[in-house]
Amino acid sequence: MLSVKPYRGSRDFYPPEMRFRKWMFSRLRSSVEQFGFEEMDAPILEPIDLYLAKTSEEIVSTQIYTFKDRGDRQMVIRPEMTPSVSRMVAGKFRDLKKPIRWYSIPNLWRYERPSKGRLREHWQLNCDIFGAPDPFWADLEILHLAVTLLKNFGADHTMFRVKMNDRRIINYLFENVLKIQADWWAPVARIMDKKEKIPRDEYMAMMTAAGLGDAQIASVDLYLENPARFFADHRDGSPVFAEMEKLMAVAAESGLRDYVEYDPSVVRGFDYYTGFVFEIFDLTPGNNRSLFGGGRYDRLLENFGIQSANAVGFGMGDVTLQDFLESHHLVQNPDKLVHVYLAVFPDPSLLPHALNIASDLRKAGLNVEMNLGQKKMGKQFQEADEKNIPLVIILGEEEIKNNSVQMKNMKNGTQNQVFLENLQESIQSEWEKIYAAKN
Amino acid sequence: MLSVKPYRGSRDFYPPEMRFRKWMFSRLRSSVEQFGFEEMDAPILEPIDLYLAKTSEEIVSTQIYTFKDRGDRQMVIRPEMTPSVSRMVAGKFRDLKKPIRWYSIPNLWRYERPSKGRLREHWQLNCDIFGAPDPFWADLEILHLAVTLLKNFGADHTMFRVKMNDRRIINYLFENVLKIQADWWAPVARIMDKKEKIPRDEYMAMMTAAGLGDAQIASVDLYLENPARFFADHRDGSPVFAEMEKLMAVAAESGLRDYVEYDPSVVRGFDYYTGFVFEIFDLTPGNNRSLFGGGRYDRLLENFGIQSANAVGFGMGDVTLQDFLESHHLVQNPDKLVHVYLAVFPDPSLLPHALNIASDLRKAGLNVEMNLGQKKMGKQFQEADEKNIPLVIILGEEEIKNNSVQMKNMKNGTQNQVFLENLQESIQSEWEKIYAAKN
Numbered sequence: 001m002l003s004v005k006p007y008r009g010s011r012d013f014y015p016p017e018m019r020f021r022k023w024m025f026s027r028l029r030s031s032v033e034q035f036g037f038e039e040m041d042a043p044i045l046e047p048i049d050l051y052l053a054k055t056s057e058e059i060v061s062t063q064i065y066t067f068k069d070r071g072d073r074q075m076v077i078r079p080e081m082t083p084s085v086s087r088m089v090a091g092k093f094r095d096l097k098k099p100i101r102w103y104s105i106p107n108l109w110r111y112e113r114p115s116k117g118r119l120r121e122h123w124q125l126n127c128d129i130f131g132a133p134d135p136f137w138a139d140l141e142i143l144h145l146a147v148t149l150l151k152n153f154g155a156d157h158t159m160f161r162v163k164m165n166d167r168r169i170i171n172y173l174f175e176n177v178l179k180i181q182a183d184w185w186a187p188v189a190r191i192m193d194k195k196e197k198i199p200r201d202e203y204m205a206m207m208t209a210a211g212l213g214d215a216q217i218a219s220v221d222l223y224l225e226n227p228a229r230f231f232a233d234h235r236d237g238s239p240v241f242a243e244m245e246k247l248m249a250v251a252a253e254s255g256l257r258d259y260v261e262y263d264p265s266v267v268r269g270f271d272y273y274t275g276f277v278f279e280i281f282d283l284t285p286g287n288n289r290s291l292f293g294g295g296r297y298d299r300l301l302e303n304f305g306i307q308s309a310n311a312v313g314f315g316m317g318d319v320t321l322q323d324f325l326e327s328h329h330l331v332q333n334p335d336k337l338v339h340v341y342l343a344v345f346p347d348p349s350l351l352p353h354a355l356n357i358a359s360d361l362r363k364a365g366l367n368v369e370m371n372l373g374q375k376k377m378g379k380q381f382q383e384a385d386e387k388n389i390p391l392v393i394i395l396g397e398e399e400i401k402n403n404s405v406q407m408k409n410m411k412n413g414t415q416n417q418v419f420l421e422n423l424q425e426s427i428q429s430e431w432e433k434i435y436a437a438k439n
Numbered sequence: 440m441l442s443v444k445p446y447r448g449s450r451d452f453y454p455p456e457m458r459f460r461k462w463m464f465s466r467l468r469s470s471v472e473q474f475g476f477e478e479m480d481a482p483i484l485e486p487i488d489l490y491l492a493k494t495s496e497e498i499v500s501t502q503i504y505t506f507k508d509r510g511d512r513q514m515v516i517r518p519e520m521t522p523s524v525s526r527m528v529a530g531k532f533r534d535l536k537k538p539i540r541w542y543s544i545p546n547l548w549r550y551e552r553p554s555k556g557r558l559r560e561h562w563q564l565n566c567d568i569f570g571a572p573d574p575f576w577a578d579l580e581i582l583h584l585a586v587t588l589l590k591n592f593g594a595d596h597t598m599f600r601v602k603m604n605d606r607r608i609i610n611y612l613f614e615n616v617l618k619i620q621a622d623w624w625a626p627v628a629r630i631m632d633k634k635e636k637i638p639r640d641e642y643m644a645m646m647t648a649a650g651l652g653d654a655q656i657a658s659v660d661l662y663l664e665n666p667a668r669f670f671a672d673h674r675d676g677s678p679v680f681a682e683m684e685k686l687m688a689v690a691a692e693s694g695l696r697d698y699v700e701y702d703p704s705v706v707r708g709f710d711y712y713t714g715f716v717f718e719i720f721d722l723t724p725g726n727n728r729s730l731f732g733g734g735r736y737d738r739l740l741e742n743f744g745i746q747s748a749n750a751v752g753f754g755m756g757d758v759t760l761q762d763f764l765e766s767h768h769l770v771q772n773p774d775k776l777v778h779v780y781l782a783v784f785p786d787p788s789l790l791p792h793a794l795n796i797a798s799d800l801r802k803a804g805l806n807v808e809m810n811l812g813q814k815k816m817g818k819q820f821q822e823a824d825e826k827n828i829p830l831v832i833i834l835g836e837e838e839i840k841n842n843s844v845q846m847k848n849m850k851n852g853t854q855n856q857v858f859l860e861n862l863q864e865s866i867q868s869e870w871e872k873i874y875a876a877k878n
Contacts, residue, residue: 002488002742004530007514010482012527015541018478034801036777036808039457043449043560044483044546045504045516049441065484067506070550075446077484077516088451091443097825099811102454107483111509121482134812137790141811144794148801254794303441338475351576355583355693362473362587369475372538372580373573386536 009120031152037101042084048074050083063110077109081126090304098131128313135310163263164278168240272297292316339366341384345396346375448559476540481523487513489522502549516548520565529743537570567752574749602702603717607679666703711736731755778805780823784835785814
């Protein structure tokens with residue numbers, strides 16, 4: 001006997017879950033399109049080279065789904081969308097009008113141990129801007145888009161916060177302050193990321209094991225605990241500090257004052273980021289975690305031979321977003337909409353008439369569920385009721401002779417004879433009553 | 440250097456192709472929902488057992504994408520949707536209200552040699568009805584749905600034809616007329632399928648090699664060439680002949696007279712069909728080929744321990760449908776809709792104002808594309824023009840002082856000063872002019 005369960009870490013979308021997904025994605029789509037973004041898509045399979053280039057090593061070595069196709073090509077089920085988007089931008093770079101504003105909602109796969117908020121298959125809204133005349137403007141546009149996405153679901157600054165940083169500031173710390181070799185940057189960054197989660201002793205031991213002396217550890221402390229002072233000390237060493245302050249200032253002046261803050265601990269996992277990075281956190285007490293994030297990745301297109309194509313974007317996962325919306329009571333899950341249930345008396349000769357009436361109503365734009373051979377009228381009414389269809393059209397032999405049907409409003413119990421020529425009009429008028437009663 | 444091409448047999452959907460796909464799918468969705476169907480989805484990966492059970496052997500042995508996951512489970516990238524749909528129906532069979540009307544538009548993968556109309560990745564609309572009180576009514580509903588899908592794109596009976604048959608009629612031929620063993624049914628069916636495509640000699644040789652004598656070959660000829668006579672000869676042997684005639688009659692009486700015909704050569708490839716089968720053919724001279732098809736598969740749920748769950752459905756591929764729509768000039772590919780381009784004079788201090796105005800317009804439901812740092816005004820106008828955005832809002836230092844902007848209609852060249860408090864209203868009135876000029 002075959003199992004009825006979906007593959008571990010993946011989800012079946014029965015109609016109620018699918019309605020939720022469609023509602024959520026349609027809200028995302030209309031928000032993103034308000035910013036002039038266009039939807040695109042790429043194949044779910046890509047050659048492995050695309051990921052070896054720039055995706056984080058952890059993902060490639062332990063989390064990707066990879067296999068050889070029947071032609072011996074090593075293929076990958078995409079674990080993220082940015083490499084495919086970059087490939088496609090590079091493929092038509094000369095012909096595409098800049099700036100390019102693209103979005104997509106692909107499904108992605110990672111071999112993970114499934115847990116709350118972490119599944120093997122998830123969907124992810126990806127938004128990216130390539131080739132902006134001034135990348136700084138694009139960073140702000142992306143920041144506004146990220147915030148607007150959540151605000152358009154009804155979320156406000158009490159529910160989430162954008163924490164921002166710049167990879168060049170972290171690089172400056174490693175290169176000009178700590179003066180450590182490039183191959184130690186990633187391991188030290190990982191220890192820094194643990195600072196708030198582990199005891200001080202353990203943190204110090206790890207930093208020492210990574211080769212850092214007391215003065216270096218003190219510099220890291222200053223950077224993480226007093227970034228304003230760190231900025232003041234190093235302002236003359238690089239223009240990135242003034243740029244970060246400018247970004248914060250313009251964000252604040254353009255309506256995001258309550259939403260953004262500088263956070264020196266934000267790094268982002270992917271190796272390809274080159275500048276501005278951000279992460280959006282849920283402010284729910286006890287559930288204070290990263291919802292989604294993104295940043296600038298100006299050099300990813302170099303892998304395809306395209307130089308100096310600036311790029312900024314983010315990816316927002318459906319599982320985390322759904323969890324956020326549910327925990328803040330921002331979910332509106334619409335019902336299935338069927339306007340009319342067509343009930344038919346138990347006479348097989350009525351079937352062609354029923355099909356004709358259903359066709360006419362559907363041609364007029366109505367959603368019609370027809371009885372499919374249930375003989376008992378009571379069960380037909382029950383079916384309409386269980387499916388929450390408020391209007392039932394009843395077709396009997398007598399009615400057919402008079403070119404009429406019975407129409408029953410399941411909400412108030414009224415029932416009338418209606419001539420076929422007036423049927424659409426009568427349905428519309430009953431639906432107006434049903435809407436009015438609802439609101 | 441990395442390749443910019445998509446994997447062989449798969450497609451990149453740049454925004455124009457994606458707009459087409461979204462237009463096509465949205466038309467399909469609204470047609471299917473008029474019949475009361477609800478959308479669902481399943482993971483793209485399934486365990487191989489799901490396909491070993493019933494999918495055609497050719498697909499499993501030579502065409503599926505299969506691999507072992509990191510936990511040593513043999514997984515498949517779905518080559519069709521019916522097994523997943525059946526698994527999900529079985530998984531909640533007791534709780535789901537019957538009849539179940541489900542649809543989905545999954546992407547599917549098969550390792551094929553790519554050619555016109557045959558790709559490795561394609562999308563497929565799947566529509567299925569499970570648990571109808573009378574399966575005969577469900578067959579007719581599915582038939583109407585299949586025809587309506589094409590009619591709602593503007594297609595008519597001069598463009599396509601539904602050819603119908605019943606697996607039980609073919610089984611009757613093999614079992615009661617030819618009296619051949621069950622394991623010879625499939626090979627003989629494949630030779631029958633070639634009858635019109637190969638010389639008579641060759642056909643006869645193949646039939647003889649399959650063990651059929653002259654009388655048996657004559658019976659096959661009668662069945663294929665004079666089905667009315669074949670029906671008359673065998674009417675008493677099985678109720679399926681009367682049922683097929685009834686199906687044709689009700690279809691004709693319910694508006695499908697010009698669309699349907701009986702065709703003894705229709706078999707359908709999947710092993711799981713048990714009754715009514717149909718195939719829809721493009722009538723274009725020189726391109727007379729199968730567009731899509733489906734049928735009844737009442738026993739598929741037995742693999743999950745569910746007995747007597749009647750089921751009927753079909754799958755319609757996007758590549759074939761697109762080809763059909765294009766060859767009959769039924770395509771309407773909508774433009775990207777951006778209401779306003781927000782141009783900004785080259786003064787960085789204007790950026791917060793620009794972001795604020797863009798936010799306000801977007802809050803009012805408008806789609807706004809903002810300048811992202813282009814300093815030359817001429818280039819900003821050019822950008823709006825190239826992207827076919829008919830209205831440009833121009834923001835300069837003088838205007839900000841007066842709480843105003845300039846508004847330029849790119850279609851008629853007019854330009855006016857508009858105060859910010861009247862901006863939304865003015866945009867709406869300009870857009871009404873633009874719509875009026877278009878229509």
